[in-house]
Amino acid sequence: MDERTKKKVVIDAGHGGKDSGTVNNGIVEKDYTLKISKYIKKRLDELGIDSSLTRTGDELLDQSSRPQRAQSFYGKGDDVIIISNHLNAGGGDGAEIIYSLRNNDTLSKKIAQELENAGQNVRKYYQKRLPSNPSKDYYYLLRNTPNNETIIVEYGFTDSTGNDINLIKNKWESLAEAVVKAITSYLGVSYSQQGNNYYTVVKGDTLWSIARRYGITVDELKSANNLKSNLLSIGKKLMIPSNNVHIVKKGDTLYALAKEYNTTVSNLKKLNNLSSDLLSIGQKLFVK
Numbered sequence: 455m456d457e458r459t460k461k462k463v464v465i466d467a468g469h470g471g472k473d474s475g476t477v478n479n480g481i482v483e484k485d486y487t488l489k490i491s492k493y494i495k496k497r498l499d500e501l502g503i504d505s506s507l508t509r510t511g512d513e514l515l516d517q518s519s520r521p522q523r524a525q526s527f528y529g530k531g532d533d534v535i536i537i538s539n540h541l542n543a544g545g546g547d548g549a550e551i552i553y554s555l556r557n558n559d560t561l562s563k564k565i566a567q568e569l570e571n572a573g574q575n576v577r578k579y580y581q582k583r584l585p586s587n588p589s590k591d592y593y594y595l596l597r598n599t600p601n602n603e604t605i606i607v608e609y610g611f612t613d614s615t616g617n618d619i620n621l622i623k624n625k626w627e628s629l630a631e632a633v634v635k636a637i638t639s640y641l642g643v644s645y646s647q648q649g650n651n652y653y654t655v656v657k658g659d660t661l662w663s664i665a666r667r668y669g670i671t672v673d674e675l676k677s678a679n680n681l682k683s684n685l686l687s688i689g690k691k692l693m694i695p696s697n698n699v700h701i702v703k704k705g706d707t708l709y710a711l712a713k714e715y716n717t718t719v720s721n722l723k724k725l726n727n728l729s730s731d732l733l734s735i736g737q738k739l740f741v742k
């Protein structure tokens with residue numbers, strides 16, 4: 455098993471059913487947490503990270519069924535990350551991330567950084583203790599999902615007097631993408647924007663044949679998928695990196711592109727099976 459498939463992610467859409475969560479300014483928390491969760495799930499699929507959703511529709515999950523559901527997919531190990539998505543209320547502005555007492559702040563810190571990169575201010579990432587028993591987490595999902603790495607992400611305030619309402623309504627995908635970025639970084643999986651291809655290995659495939667088919671090198675294929683050996687198993691999903699394609703625009707020359715992408719003209723020609731130096735506008739070139 456390679457690194458990227460070692461950890462699993464459960465994505466929890468906060469609230470649901472008759473529990474709407476916070477409702478302000480036309481924002482119903484349970485609907486946004488579901489949209490955000492489904493978005494993260496789709497992106498983790500694209501990136502080849504195993505994940506499951508605690509709910510896929512408008513379903514009520516309570517203090518006992520939610521942790522049970524969260525642990526039903528991959529168990530109770532510390533190799534399972536649970537991201538519980540929420541919106542906040544109470545008149546503040548900005549994101550908050552709460553991580554459990556049994557975990558360190560590494561992933562929460564990354565989420566905070568990526569949310570800031572996405573334009574959201576972060577109030578804090580922190581742990582919160584149960585007043586009646588300070589050895590326990592305050593939030594039930596954190597408390598009741600041992601020994602998973604459980605994190606609550608509050609993306610912003612639905613009653614903010616700052617910019618949160620606009621961010622939630624119009625930039626929720628960027629906020630969700632920030633969490634995707636943080637997860638990939640935390641898991642050591644190479645991050646790429648939407649649009650990557652996935653290829654499922656069939657009988658007879660080799661790394662070489664797949665790399666050739668997509669105009670990339672075996673090394674790129676291996677590094678994109680964190681593969682340590684050349685062995686492939688049938689049914690394995692491989693990410694095909696697509697950030698190495700340049701679409702030729704007016705004025706482009708092989709020489710300029712070679713310089714831009716830190717390669718050579720002969721390498722570009724070899725990668726793209728070009729017999730001449732002529733390029734046509736709109737032509738797709740592999741540049742790495």
Ligand SMILES: [Zn+2]
Nearest residue numbers: 468475540541
């Ligand atoms: Zn909530």
